[in-house]
Amino acid sequence: MGKRLLEVQDLKTHFIREKSVVKAIDGVSFYVDENETLGLVGESGSGKSISSLSILRLVPKPGRVVGGRIIFEGQDLLALSEKQMRELRGRAISMILQDPMTSLNPVFNVGDQIGESIATHFKVKGADLLARVVEMLRLVKIPSPETRVSAYPHQMSGGMKQRIAGAISISCRPRLLIADEPTTSLDVTIQQQYLNLLLDIQKRENLALIFITHDLGIVAKMCHRVVVMYAGHVVEKGDVREIFYHSLHPYTRALLNSVPKMEEKVKRLYNIEGQPPSLLNLPPGCNFLPRCTEKTGKCSSEEYPPEVEVSPNHIVRCWQHV
Numbered sequence: 001m002g003k004r005l006l007e008v009q010d011l012k013t014h015f016i017r018e019k020s021v022v023k024a025i026d027g028v029s030f031y032v033d034e035n036e037t038l039g040l041v042g043e044s045g046s047g048k049s050i051s052s053l054s055i056l057r058l059v060p061k062p063g064r065v066v067g068g069r070i071i072f073e074g075q076d077l078l079a080l081s082e083k084q085m086r087e088l089r090g091r092a093i094s095m096i097l098q099d100p101m102t103s104l105n106p107v108f109n110v111g112d113q114i115g116e117s118i119a120t121h122f123k124v125k126g127a128d129l130l131a132r133v134v135e136m137l138r139l140v141k142i143p144s145p146e147t148r149v150s151a152y153p154h155q156m157s158g159g160m161k162q163r164i165a166g167a168i169s170i171s172c173r174p175r176l177l178i179a180d181e182p183t184t185s186l187d188v189t190i191q192q193q194y195l196n197l198l199l200d201i202q203k204r205e206n207l208a209l210i211f212i213t214h215d216l217g218i219v220a221k222m223c224h225r226v227v228v229m230y231a232g233h234v235v236e237k238g239d240v241r242e243i244f245y246h247s248l249h250p251y252t253r254a255l256l257n258s259v260p261k262m263e264e265k266v267k268r269l270y271n272i273e274g275q276p277p278s279l280l281n282l283p284p285g286c287n288f289l290p291r292c293t294e295k296t297g298k299c300s301s302e303e304y305p306p307e308v309e310v311s312p313n314h315i316v317r318c319w320q321h322v
Contacts, residue, residue, distance in 0.1 A: 005073065005208050006032040006055070006176055012067035013047075013054045022279045024050045024063065026232040032176065037202070037209040039223035039240070041216065041255065045276050046229040048212045049098070052178045056093060057085050073175070090117045094174040096165050096182045103165055104153040110137075110164050111149035114171050121172050136167040139204075141197060159190040163197070170201060177202075178210045183218065195222060216259050220244065225313070228252045231277055231287035233304070238314035248316040250294040286319065296320065 013025035025047045032038045040048040053059045055070055057077065070077040072093065077085070097103040105113060115133045119125060124132065130149070137145035140163040153161055162182060169177060179198065183191040195218065202209055211222050219226050219240060227237040228251065236249040247253050257270045274291040277283055284302040289295055298319040305317045 003034055004031055005034050007071040010068040011054060013050055013059055013063055014066050015063040017062060020280055023232050028234050030227045032208050032210060034208055035206055037211055037223045039219040039226040040212045041219055041226060042229035043276050047232045048229055049180055052180055056089055091121045091172040092174055093176045094169040095178040096169045098180045104161055106153055109150050109152050114167050118171050136171050140167045159186055162194055176208045180212045236316045242314050248321055249318045250292045251288050
């Protein structure tokens with residue numbers, strides 16, 4: 001990989017209410033190198049999307065980052081002014097939102113929506129702006145881009161809307177692209193095409209990519225390293241092959257066991273018993289303890305397990321490995 005591009009250090013993002021504090025992110029650390037793809041995985045509510053919104057400083061109120069550092073190309077994003085962040089968003093770090101059906105504005109044509117960011121950051125307009133927009137449509141393989149530039153979102157299929165969302169996110173040639181479950185609304189065939197498109201764009205544009213997903217199959221195809229999150233914490237992280245073949249945390253193994261295997265015939269698919277804990281009422285110690293099938297006497301500690309580096313680039317937070 002290339003040199004270090006982004007480093008998140010002990011990030012804490014809390015939603016502070018009058019009588020309660022929701023610790024959506026509580027001490028998360030990871031990094032992304034140039035031209036690398038990092039996968040963030042975990043159940044809904046584990047903190048994947050809030051981590052990405054924290055990087056862009058777009059956490060909705062009453063949430064706010066209360067601790068940690070976010071170092072991007074040598075500067076701490078949490079120390080920048082809002083004006084400096086506006087200049088950075090889209091141009092240096094960009095994001096593909098979860099649902100293109102709602103992230104695209106129905107009253108503006110796709111050319112206007114792609115061109116807005118280009119015009120803002122590069123001060124181009126008229127024929128030059130139109131040419132850049134058409135170039136972006138061509139890059140994401142939209143057919144007849146000269147015609148489609150004036151089309152509205154409702155005139156496009158789900159797959160094409162997803163490509164338009166991608167075109168908006170890369171229109172200013174960012175260094176880092178965050179893709180938040182970009183294939184959720186796509187069928188399997190279109191999903192495969194879209195993933196191949198992202199890989200192609202990453203190679204051509206020299207992008208670093210953070211890929212947020214529930215699908216471990218996508219992680220295996222797309223990512224170099226993976227971060228497994230649970231209830232606002234990172235429970236395991238490392239190279240994809242290491243995590244897939246030598247996973248150490250019971251939650252990581254449970255996620256992998258939940259993936260159906262075509263060669264195995266079973267009467268009942270594997271599932272993780274119970275539900276993720278409420279972030280308003282987290283259990284003491286390891287948050288996964290109430291659902292863990294491998295717990296031992298060590299696990300009754302009321303402290304959260306520390307990070308343990310079990311091998312180069314493989315870190316786990318589990319009392320069994322302390």
